[in-house]
Amino acid sequence: MEAATATTARHVSDSMPARAWAWLRRNALMIFAGLAVVYMLVPILVIGLFSFEKGNDQGELDFAWDGFSIEYWTDAFGQTAVNDSMITSLELAALTMVVATVIGTLMAMALVRYQFFGRRATNLLIILPMATPEIVIGAALLSLFISYNFELGFTSLFIAHVMFCISFVVVVVRSRLIGFDRSIEEAAADLGAKPLTTFRLITLPLLAPGIMAAALLAFALSLDDFVISNFNSGTTVTFPLYIFGASLRGIPVQVNVLATMLFAVTVLAIVLVLWQQRKAEQMAAVRPDPEV
Amino acid sequence: MARTKAGNSEDPNPSVELRDVTKRFGDFTAVDDLTLAIGEGEFFTMLGPSGCGKTTTLRMVAGFEEATEGQVLIDGADVVGLPPYKRPTNTVFQSYALFPHMNVADNVAFGLKRKGVDKKEIERRVGEELERVGLAREANRRPAQLSGGMQQRVALARALVNLPKVLLLDEPLGALDLKLRKGLQVQLKRIQREVGITFVYVTHDQEEALTMSDRIAVMNQGRIEQVADPEQVYDRPASTFVAGFIGVSNLMPGTVRKSGASGEVELDSGAKIKAKVGGFSVGERLNAVVRPEKLDVDAGGPGDPVVEGLVESSLYLGTATQLIVKLPDDVRMTVLVPNADEAQRQRLPGGGAKVKLSWAPEHMHVVRESAEPTSSNDKEEAT
Numbered sequence: 001m002e003a004a005t006a007t008t009a010r011h012v013s014d015s016m017p018a019r020a021w022a023w024l025r026r027n028a029l030m031i032f033a034g035l036a037v038v039y040m041l042v043p044i045l046v047i048g049l050f051s052f053e054k055g056n057d058q059g060e061l062d063f064a065w066d067g068f069s070i071e072y073w074t075d076a077f078g079q080t081a082v083n084d085s086m087i088t089s090l091e092l093a094a095l096t097m098v099v100a101t102v103i104g105t106l107m108a109m110a111l112v113r114y115q116f117f118g119r120r121a122t123n124l125l126i127i128l129p130m131a132t133p134e135i136v137i138g139a140a141l142l143s144l145f146i147s148y149n150f151e152l153g154f155t156s157l158f159i160a161h162v163m164f165c166i167s168f169v170v171v172v173v174r175s176r177l178i179g180f181d182r183s184i185e186e187a188a189a190d191l192g193a194k195p196l197t198t199f200r201l202i203t204l205p206l207l208a209p210g211i212m213a214a215a216l217l218a219f220a221l222s223l224d225d226f227v228i229s230n231f232n233s234g235t236t237v238t239f240p241l242y243i244f245g246a247s248l249r250g251i252p253v254q255v256n257v258l259a260t261m262l263f264a265v266t267v268l269a270i271v272l273v274l275w276q277q278r279k280a281e282q283m284a285a286v287r288p289d290p291e292v
Numbered sequence: 293m294a295r296t297k298a299g300n301s302e303d304p305n306p307s308v309e310l311r312d313v314t315k316r317f318g319d320f321t322a323v324d325d326l327t328l329a330i331g332e333g334e335f336f337t338m339l340g341p342s343g344c345g346k347t348t349t350l351r352m353v354a355g356f357e358e359a360t361e362g363q364v365l366i367d368g369a370d371v372v373g374l375p376p377y378k379r380p381t382n383t384v385f386q387s388y389a390l391f392p393h394m395n396v397a398d399n400v401a402f403g404l405k406r407k408g409v410d411k412k413e414i415e416r417r418v419g420e421e422l423e424r425v426g427l428a429r430e431a432n433r434r435p436a437q438l439s440g441g442m443q444q445r446v447a448l449a450r451a452l453v454n455l456p457k458v459l460l461l462d463e464p465l466g467a468l469d470l471k472l473r474k475g476l477q478v479q480l481k482r483i484q485r486e487v488g489i490t491f492v493y494v495t496h497d498q499e500e501a502l503t504m505s506d507r508i509a510v511m512n513q514g515r516i517e518q519v520a521d522p523e524q525v526y527d528r529p530a531s532t533f534v535a536g537f538i539g540v541s542n543l544m545p546g547t548v549r550k551s552g553a554s555g556e557v558e559l560d561s562g563a564k565i566k567a568k569v570g571g572f573s574v575g576e577r578l579n580a581v582v583r584p585e586k587l588d589v590d591a592g593g594p595g596d597p598v599v600e601g602l603v604e605s606s607l608y609l610g611t612a613t614q615l616i617v618k619l620p621d622d623v624r625m626t627v628l629v630p631n632a633d634e635a636q637r638q639r640l641p642g643g644g645a646k647v648k649l650s651w652a653p654e655h656m657h658v659v660r661e662s663a664e665p666t667s668s669n670d671k672e673e674a675t
Contacts, residue, residue: 183385183387186385187389187450190451191377191402
């Protein structure tokens with residue numbers, strides 16, 4: 001069959017349209033992939049672009065190109081409301097990241113390494129928060145907080161964010177643990193390392209790439225969350241909540257500047273994680289081929 | 293039965309001792325009432341097919357598994373209940389289990405650091421050990437940058453540097469190719485003689501066991517079938533299983549007609565032969581075992597036992613010619629004739645020819661039929 005196509009291709013190679021058609025057929029998938037990438041990236045580019053926009057007289061976005069300006073980059077932190085919401089979001093995300101990663105990692109270890117009653121059920125239940133619509137989780141949390149007379153604010157946001165981040169952490173760390181060669185830990189014990197020493201010197205360093213990835217994911221999820229936060233924020237304003245509120249009046253151009261900065265940091269983090277993962281994969285290659 | 297043979301090490305102070313050890317995983321009995329004594333400085337091999345319990349036994353000595361019943365003693369001290377990091381043993385794993393995030397020197401130093409050995413001393417001993425296994429120049433490389441054979445030697449150095457009372461090796465050469473394996477077998481044996489540490493070696497490779505061991509325990513279904521030196525295991529297998537597992541064996545089933553030291557056995561193929569059947573009673577079933585290289589073709593001495601059969605195939609193997617001869621009871625005999633003399637090789641009967649196979653009486657050995665079906669030479673090992 002391959003030979004047949006080859007002959008046909010050679011046969012029609014002299015006519016121009018046929019040649020173009022053949023080229024298109026060869027590269028269709030690449031073109032398609034390229035278009036998909038453009039589709040994904042255009043909105044982000046627009047944000048970056050409009051961070052250099054002049055804005056209207058109030059320094060707000062009017063989504064019309066009034067001219068190039070770097071004035072908002074030099075005055076990136078000139079809007080107190082934008083700054084405050086950003087700081088709140090970063091604090092919340094950092095705290096959520098630490099707590100969700102610790103809980104999720106320990107949970108993943110329990111689920112992979114120990115047999116206990118309800119293990120299978122837990123494995124199933126852990127996916128539920130990821131599958132449940134955010135609006136449902138948000139509403140459920142709100143009614144929970146209200147029924148316990150819990151004051152809405154930073155703490156309630158923190159509890160909510162940790163809650164929906166744990167699942168993601170568990171799933172990421174678990175996949176790393178499943179491929180973990182237990183005999184490496186046995187070797188450490190065999191060489192005289194007590195369980196805690198083994199965990200500190202062997203298990204943790206080898207899991208680090210997975211834990212890092214999970215932590216960054218948790219950070220990003222928390223930073224980005226709007227729906228659940230909107231239910232449980234009380235008077236606390238996170239960055240997404242601020243933008244949503246501002247979009248009803250007028251968004252300061254600084255929002256675009258900060259968003260672009262955030263994007264750059266995120267890309268950097270992702271590159272870091274990928275690099276870490278590659279290193280980890282190289283290390284994993286130590287294990288001999290199971291095929292004898 | 294075979295158990296009476298176990299634990300008869302001449303060493304009055306065995307290095308490792310197992311007393312009536314049983315290990316069950318749920319309903320499955322991996323190791324069944326095992327008793328064994330391994331002498332100081334001995335190269336002891338546990339040999340058997342996959343799932344025979346040899347690795348489980350090793351892991352009970354190392355402390356990774358706890359015996360369900362029975363006692364495990366190392367240097368006379370009961371170690372049951374002691375975690376691996378408190379036992380005077382070190383292990384070389386089949387998967388090497390090197391620490392991928394540490395370089396070779398740090399891998400080897402790991403055990404000494406845990407013991408709190410002086411830094412200078414660690415450096416010296418690690419250097420010496422790497423020298424011994426020929427990896428001094430690789431000290432700063434990561435395990436992933438080394439070949440399989442090198443990684444295996446790092447694993448060996450990492451264990452040996454601690455000077456354990458007992459070194460446990462779990463199919464350490466299993467993942468390597470044949471040529472490398474042969475080279476490392478020689479190295480391992482040399483190192484063992486040098487350091488004088490007790491080696492307990494687990495393998496499913498009978499050739500490996502025969503070449504390296506002082507003694508071999510042949511295991512099957514959680515039990516020991518025979519413990520003896522390589523010559524004995526090969527020439528005087530204690531059971532049908534051992535005869536079948538070690539090398540190629542010819543098993544001729546028969547019935548005891550007259551018991552005693554000068555008894556008589558009637559083989560199913562029809563021949564009546566003289567045999568030492570001291571422990572057997574008249575009418576009992578047994579297998580007569582003769583190794584392929586001990587069989588003569590149409591050339592027995594007077595009074596040698598003889599069976600007749602038809603040549604099924606003849607295969608030139610280079611150093612020898614292999615004949616497959618079918619006896620009247622459909623038992624197939626493998627015969628190896630060394631290709632020492634070209635003229636003699638030309639005279640060997642071809643396919644379809646009728647031949648007489650004979651052997652010197654001392655080369656025949658009788659074994660009871662094993663209770664369990666004889667496993668084929670299973671080369672797979674599940675871990």
